[in-house]
Amino acid sequence: MLTLALDTATPRASCALVRDGELLGERESRAVAVLVAAEELLAENGLVPGDLDRIVCGTGPGSFTGIRIGLATARTLALALDLSLAGVSTLAALAAGAPGALPVIDGSRKEVFTLAEGDPVVMRPEELVLEPGMLCVGDGAVRYRALLERAGAEVPSDASELHVVRARFHVALAAGFGPAERVEPLYLRVPDAEKALGS
Amino acid sequence: MILAIETSCDETAAALLDGSGRLCANVVSSQAELHARFGGVVPEVASRRHLELIVPVLRAALEEAQTTLDEVDLVAVTQGPGLIGALLVGIAAAKAIAWSRRLPLVPVDHLLGHVAALYLDPPALEPPFLCLLASGGHTLLLEVREHASLRLLGTTLDDAAGEAFDKGARLLGLGYPGGAAIDRRAREGDASAYAFPVARVGGFDFSFSGLKTALLYEVRGLSPGELASRRADLAASYQHAIVRALVEQTLRAAKEIGAGQIAVAGGVGANSELRSVLEGAALVPLELCTDNAAMIASAARFLEPLQPSGYLGLDAYASRQLA
Numbered sequence: 001m002l003t004l005a006l007d008t009a010t011p012r013a014s015c016a017l018v019r020d021g022e023l024l025g026e027r028e029s030r031a032v033a034v035l036v037a038a039e040e041l042l043a044e045n046g047l048v049p050g051d052l053d054r055i056v057c058g059t060g061p062g063s064f065t066g067i068r069i070g071l072a073t074a075r076t077l078a079l080a081l082d083l084s085l086a087g088v089s090t091l092a093a094l095a096a097g098a099p100g101a102l103p104v105i106d107g108s109r110k111e112v113f114t115l116a117e118g119d120p121v122v123m124r125p126e127e128l129v130l131e132p133g134m135l136c137v138g139d140g141a142v143r144y145r146a147l148l149e150r151a152g153a154e155v156p157s158d159a160s161e162l163h164v165v166r167a168r169f170h171v172a173l174a175a176g177f178g179p180a181e182r183v184e185p186l187y188l189r190v191p192d193a194e195k196a197l198g199s
Numbered sequence: 200m201i202l203a204i205e206t207s208c209d210e211t212a213a214a215l216l217d218g219s220g221r222l223c224a225n226v227v228s229s230q231a232e233l234h235a236r237f238g239g240v241v242p243e244v245a246s247r248r249h250l251e252l253i254v255p256v257l258r259a260a261l262e263e264a265q266t267t268l269d270e271v272d273l274v275a276v277t278q279g280p281g282l283i284g285a286l287l288v289g290i291a292a293a294k295a296i297a298w299s300r301r302l303p304l305v306p307v308d309h310l311l312g313h314v315a316a317l318y319l320d321p322p323a324l325e326p327p328f329l330c331l332l333a334s335g336g337h338t339l340l341l342e343v344r345e346h347a348s349l350r351l352l353g354t355t356l357d358d359a360a361g362e363a364f365d366k367g368a369r370l371l372g373l374g375y376p377g378g379a380a381i382d383r384r385a386r387e388g389d390a391s392a393y394a395f396p397v398a399r400v401g402g403f404d405f406s407f408s409g410l411k412t413a414l415l416y417e418v419r420g421l422s423p424g425e426l427a428s429r430r431a432d433l434a435a436s437y438q439h440a441i442v443r444a445l446v447e448q449t450l451r452a453a454k455e456i457g458a459g460q461i462a463v464a465g466g467v468g469a470n471s472e473l474r475s476v477l478e479g480a481a482l483v484p485l486e487l488c489t490d491n492a493a494m495i496a497s498a499a500r501f502l503e504p505l506q507p508s509g510y511l512g513l514d515a516y517a518s519r520q521l522a
């Protein structure tokens with residue numbers, strides 16, 4: 001079973017190739033270049049896209065444009081190769097790479113995406129419920145390091161691998177493979193124009 | 200067979216064009232209703248909708264052409280100009296199809312696409328010709344010497360013609376999109392009721408902001424009841440001023456460069472007054488005036504396809520590349 005996983009929700013997009021639980025390779029790229037990474041991974045292993053059996057895609061939260069690049073790519077790959085697709089939350093994958101840590105993704109606009117009692121939420125970093133010594137990972141944790149550390153949390157060094165979303169974890173977490181359109185984006189925020197209209 | 204995708208603004212579109220230039224499918228899923236309550240296109244709302252629609256629209260196009268991706272040997276996609284977030288949905292989808300099926304891909308400029316709608320049959324136009332390209336985002340006079348080579352002669356200094364229609368429709372309370380609404384209402388009105396100014400600017404450029412201001416002052420001076428009774432006359436006079444500006448500059452440019460043929464493309468090319476005034480001009484069929492993927496497929500026939508190493512990292516561009 002050959003699986004291609006990709007997550008383009010954060011500025012450091014990730015792509016992984018996994019065969020029956022064994023990681024064949026993983027690449028980092030910009031979101032728009034995620035297929036450059038996929039092509040390299042397949043070529044290195046003497047494979048072509050037609051060899052793929054399943055697709056896994058990070059659904060966010062993160063950059064809205066990044067999420068859409070990933071989902072448009074994954075859904076269309078599933079359509080073109082007639083494969084099933086599974087979505088995995090970017091927060092869940094980030095957390096899987098740093099067991100016990102709280103994933104904190106930069107949401108821009110002075111907000112972060114994180115998990116609250118297991119559910120993905122958007123909030124201001126000051127609103128995070130932190131316990132002393134709690135480990136926080138992700139580009140949001142790096143960005144708001146000073147604030148989080150003041151609140152007693154621990155944030156690994158900026159260069160730590162723990163802050164980066166890695167697509168191999170999506171493969172490990174993936175479940176419920178199905179038709180392309182069933183995998184939905186996780187924006188966690190309505191467009192500003194909707195908000196303005198609603199208020 | 201060429202499979203083309205277009206997502207530069209608020210239409211999610213896919214088309215299939217066969218080797219003999221026959222259009223086998225042309226699916227356009229318009230988001231106009233979605234954006235009507237905002238009075239214009241909201242980029243984030245449009246981009247979200249593109250993602251929802253892209254796979255269903257692709258499926259619909261294949262179904263309409265009664266074909267499969269096995270028959271496709273070239274993929275084309277709009278690279279820009281347009282809304283970056285919207286373009287990237289189409290580009291990601293196009294790359295995924297081309298890459299997974301080992302096909303070449305052609306990135307197409309949206310404006311060349313509008314012109315290339317003229318190469319489809321009808322009107323199956325051949326260069327050289329002078330093209331007025333007027334839409335919600337652009338108002339351009341282009342000298343087209345070869346299929347894929349456009350020379351810019353003039354453009355708008357402020358609003359695009361389609362934008363002028365949208366803003367005018369909003370002032371008149373006619374809703375969005377404004378072009379079709381004004382066109383419809385203008386048919387019941389007297390185009391000579393109001394003498395709206397037509398800006399005369401240098402070269403072959405256009406300007407519509409003064410016209411919009413003139414309409415604003417007229418509307419402000421009317422009570423709601425008066426506005427209701429004068430709405431058709433205002434729409435007709437306002438439309439007449441826009442069309443006159445477009446036609447005057449187009450005819451001047453045609454004379455200057457000695458163009459034997461004039462053509463009209465873009466969404467404003469659907470305007471009934473413009474179509475009737477520019478007698479003898481080559482016109483894009485109504486359904487291909489507004490954004491669609493058939494025009495992108497048409498343009499792709501005259502461009503160099505890229506291999507995966509050239510397109511896998513392809514990015515979108517937001518603004519006009521034509522100098």
Ligand SMILES: [Zn+2]
Nearest residue numbers: 309313334490
């Ligand atoms: Zn257009």
